[in-house]
Amino acid sequence: MSATTADGVRVARRERRRELYRAILRSRTFLVGAGVVGFWVLDALLWRVIVPQDPQAITASETLKAPSTAHWFGTDNVGRDVFSRVLAGAAAVLTVAPLATLLGVTGGIAVGLVAGYYRGIVDDVVSRLIDALLSFPLIIIAVLVLASLGRDTRNVILVIAVIFIPIVGRTVRSAVLVEREREYVAAARLRGERGPYIMVAEILPNITGPILVETTIRLGYAIFTAATLSFFGLGLQPPSPDWGLTIASQRAFLQVAWWTVVFPALALATLVVGVNLLADGLRQVVEE
Amino acid sequence: MGRFILRRIGLTLVTLVIVSMTVFAAAQLLPGDLGRTILGPYATKAQVDALNHELGADQPLPVRYWNWASDFARGDWGTSPVQNVEVRPYVLGRFKNSLILAAFAFVLIVPLSITFGVVAALNYGKALDRCITITGLSVIALPEFVMGVFLIVVFAVQLGWFPDISQVPGTNPVDWFRQLLLPALPLMFVLFGYVSRMARAGTVDALQSDYARTAVLKGLPRRTVVRRHVLRNALLPTITVVAVQIGYLVGGLVVVESLFSYPGIGQLILTAATGHDLPTLEAAVLLIALVYTVANLLADVLYAVLNPRVRLAST
Numbered sequence: 001m002s003a004t005t006a007d008g009v010r011v012a013r014r015e016r017r018r019e020l021y022r023a024i025l026r027s028r029t030f031l032v033g034a035g036v037v038g039f040w041v042l043d044a045l046l047w048r049v050i051v052p053q054d055p056q057a058i059t060a061s062e063t064l065k066a067p068s069t070a071h072w073f074g075t076d077n078v079g080r081d082v083f084s085r086v087l088a089g090a091a092a093v094l095t096v097a098p099l100a101t102l103l104g105v106t107g108g109i110a111v112g113l114v115a116g117y118y119r120g121i122v123d124d125v126v127s128r129l130i131d132a133l134l135s136f137p138l139i140i141i142a143v144l145v146l147a148s149l150g151r152d153t154r155n156v157i158l159v160i161a162v163i164f165i166p167i168v169g170r171t172v173r174s175a176v177l178v179e180r181e182r183e184y185v186a187a188a189r190l191r192g193e194r195g196p197y198i199m200v201a202e203i204l205p206n207i208t209g210p211i212l213v214e215t216t217i218r219l220g221y222a223i224f225t226a227a228t229l230s231f232f233g234l235g236l237q238p239p240s241p242d243w244g245l246t247i248a249s250q251r252a253f254l255q256v257a258w259w260t261v262v263f264p265a266l267a268l269a270t271l272v273v274g275v276n277l278l279a280d281g282l283r284q285v286v287e288e
Numbered sequence: 289m290g291r292f293i294l295r296r297i298g299l300t301l302v303t304l305v306i307v308s309m310t311v312f313a314a315a316q317l318l319p320g321d322l323g324r325t326i327l328g329p330y331a332t333k334a335q336v337d338a339l340n341h342e343l344g345a346d347q348p349l350p351v352r353y354w355n356w357a358s359d360f361a362r363g364d365w366g367t368s369p370v371q372n373v374e375v376r377p378y379v380l381g382r383f384k385n386s387l388i389l390a391a392f393a394f395v396l397i398v399p400l401s402i403t404f405g406v407v408a409a410l411n412y413g414k415a416l417d418r419c420i421t422i423t424g425l426s427v428i429a430l431p432e433f434v435m436g437v438f439l440i441v442v443f444a445v446q447l448g449w450f451p452d453i454s455q456v457p458g459t460n461p462v463d464w465f466r467q468l469l470l471p472a473l474p475l476m477f478v479l480f481g482y483v484s485r486m487a488r489a490g491t492v493d494a495l496q497s498d499y500a501r502t503a504v505l506k507g508l509p510r511r512t513v514v515r516r517h518v519l520r521n522a523l524l525p526t527i528t529v530v531a532v533q534i535g536y537l538v539g540g541l542v543v544v545e546s547l548f549s550y551p552g553i554g555q556l557i558l559t560a561a562t563g564h565d566l567p568t569l570e571a572a573v574l575l576i577a578l579v580y581t582v583a584n585l586l587a588d589v590l591y592a593v594l595n596p597r598v599r600l601a602s603t
Contacts, residue, residue: 137539137580140557140573144314147561147569224431228543231433232558247437251547254452258441265434273429280425 013205020209023285030281036274040267043087044094051084055241064257074259076250082260085241086267092242093271096157096235097222103161104222105215108168113199115169116176123173130166138163139228146234156235160222171214175207182206209286216279220272227268243268293589300585307577308360312353315566360574366567370560375567379556383575385456386545386552390537392464393472393479398530401480402523405487409522410514412492420484428481432474432540436547439470454548471548475540479533483526490522497521524594531587538576 024030043050052072059079067074073082115126142159149155179185180203188198229235230244238249243264250260347355359366365375408420444452450470457467494500495518503513542554549555553572560569 137536137542137576139539139542140576143542143558143561144311144569144573147564148314228431228433231431231543232546233562244433247433251437254437254441255445258445261437262441265437268434269430272431273426276425276429 020285024282027281027285029277029284033274033277033279033281036270037278040090040271040274041094044090047087047091051081051087053081053084055080055084055088056239057081064253064260066257067259073263074257076246076257076260077253082263085246086243086263089241089243089246089264089267090271092153092230092236092240093223093226093244093268096153096160096226097219100157100160100226101164101215101219101222103157104164104218105168105211107161107165108214109172109204109211111165111169112172113176113203116173117180117195117199117203126169127173130170138225142225142229143232143234146229151234151237153236156226156229159229160225163225164218164222168211168214168218171210172207175210176203179203179206213279213283213286216275216282220275220279223268223272223275292592296585296588300581303581304577307581308357308574309353311570311573311577312356313349315570316349316352356570360571365571368565368568370563370565371568375571379553379568379571379575382551382553382556382572385550386541386554388456389468389472389545389550389552390475390541392468393475393537396472397476397479398483401483402487402526404480405484405489405526406491406519406522408484408488409491409495412495417488421488424481424484427477432478432543433547435474435477436471436544439473440547443470452548454550456551471544471550474544475537478536478540482533482536483530487523487526490525491518494518494522524591527587527591527594531583534580534583538580 057080059075062071062075062079063077065071065075065079071081071083073086076082076085111126111130115123141163142156145159146155176199185198185202188202193202226235227244230242231248233245233248236242236245238245246264247261247268250257250264254261363376365379367373368375368378371378404420404424408417411417440452444450450466452470454467454471457463499521500513500517503517504510508516538554540554541552542558544550545552545555546558553576557569557572557576559565560572
């Protein structure tokens with residue numbers, strides 16, 4: 001009897017999830033976003049195969065050449081092919097941003113579950129800490145931490161992740177606050193299940209919607225922040241083809257060679273817009 | 289009411305103490321020995337130790353924090369070992385420049401964003417609404433430095449209308465626009481995105497409320513309903529958003545100031561952090577935190593004064 005009920009619940013849950021996937025795939029906003037992001041992900045994985053020229057190859061006779069058939073996006077101040085560097089630059093930001101998001105969301109889920117489920121003093125302390133962390137411009141925290149811990153990719157990932165934890169934690173907490181009053185949680189408690197089990201096995205599967213939406217939104221911000229930090233020279237170091245870094249280092253030649261800056265900026269813009277469309281499509285579907 | 293404000297002031301002080309500790313701790317993590325930095329590599333170990341003792345750099349961390357925090361509160365912000373100037377006038381001067389830029393962006397865009405948000409809500413679901421909403425969403429899709437780069441390319445390099453390096457403007461209003469419009473635009477885009485969205489959401493909620501319906505049903509003309517009943521309630525949440533945006537503005541200032549080489553506090557924080565100028569960095573960040581928390585405090589109090597429901601719920 002209890003086995004069939006559990007099976008029934010599982011089937012219903014699977015059915016609901018499948019319905020959600022179908023709705024997501026019908027959303028045009030989501031599909032356009034997925035197309036753009038998919039393009040850059042493929043490029044980040046395959047750039048070594050598809051770049052027409054070595055993105056690091058310096059040619060002294062070919063500096064700051066305008067776009068032509070030989071160099072589609074022109075060349076930069078040391079004669080490197082801008083098109084190849086734009087293609088190669090996606091890998092950097094698409095490593096940092098997803099890793100930071102993953103870490104931040106995982107931490108945020110843990111914080112939000114504990115604060116929302118236990119309430120009381122745990123919730124108070126966590127919420128105050130969240131407020132204190134959130135009361136500061138993100139970029140200043142990042143600049144401060146990176147200047148003291150040293151500028152490398154690992155620190156950029158960690159800084160973004162740590163800043164995301166309270167933000168995600170707040171979203172998860174408010175979702176948990178609603179779920180913990182539901183009957184299935186009371187039932188699990190009556191069965192004698194322990195807190196950690198209820199949080200992870202009962203509540204977590206029921207709040208995947210908001211978590212998914214929050215994750216895509218965070219991914220957009222992570223790309224944003226990572227790019228800004230490398231623009232400041234606090235992330236990847238030269239000669240990395242990273243877009244933010246390229247924009248910063250080629251800015252000086254803007255007057256004579258706009259193409260060195262505009263193409264990496266366009267690449268970054270399409271990626272950010274793509275992720276935002278993805279997030280918007282997801283949110284519309286989940287909220288319906 | 290008094291109790292509510294006192295409570296909020298107390299919480300603000302706690303936040304400030306936490307922030308100042310964090311700033312101090314983070315700055316102490318920066319590698320390097322103070323005495324060694326000042327005396328250089330040829331000084332003996334004894335000389336370095338003596339100087340560290342004289343400066344108090346060999347005392348335990350809590351003592352040093354207390355000395356620094358109490359000096360700061362008394363107005364002694366120390367001297368910058370890198371720039372060799374007194375920190376307080378240096379930081380405050382830069383802060384004033386930033387204030388000019390931020391105020392310029394704020395004054396131009398906030399009334400405009402609120403108007404557009406309200407207009408969008410009054411045309412809910414129509415083409416005009418969609419137009420404003422999409423504009424609001426697309427202007428916040430790009431990082432400020434990317435927008436700034438595009439602006440420089442088009443308006444400074446190609447058209448030559450504006451300088452690509454912005455200076456603090458003189459008294460001439462034309463000069464204000466010439467120097468400040470380009471760096472202010474990325475900030476204005478972001479502000480427009482958030483503020484217009486909040487104003488629209490607030491107005492839509494108020495339009496659908498019972499009191500708005502009652503006002504319509506008792507035969508008031510639409511214009512009176514909007515002005516007397518809807519707007520008053522709709523703009524409440526917008527106040528909070530505008531105050532929270534002050535925090536954002538500071539982050540945005542770091543970006544546009546370094547992009548346009550504008551001598552403000554954002555650029556100062558960046559150069560102080562990368563150049564290991566600790567006293568300047570600590571003072572600048574703490575000043576920002578002060579402004580930010582006070583702005584939030586004022587927004588909360590204002591919100592409570594204007595909306596009695598919040599006041600009752602929180603006491």
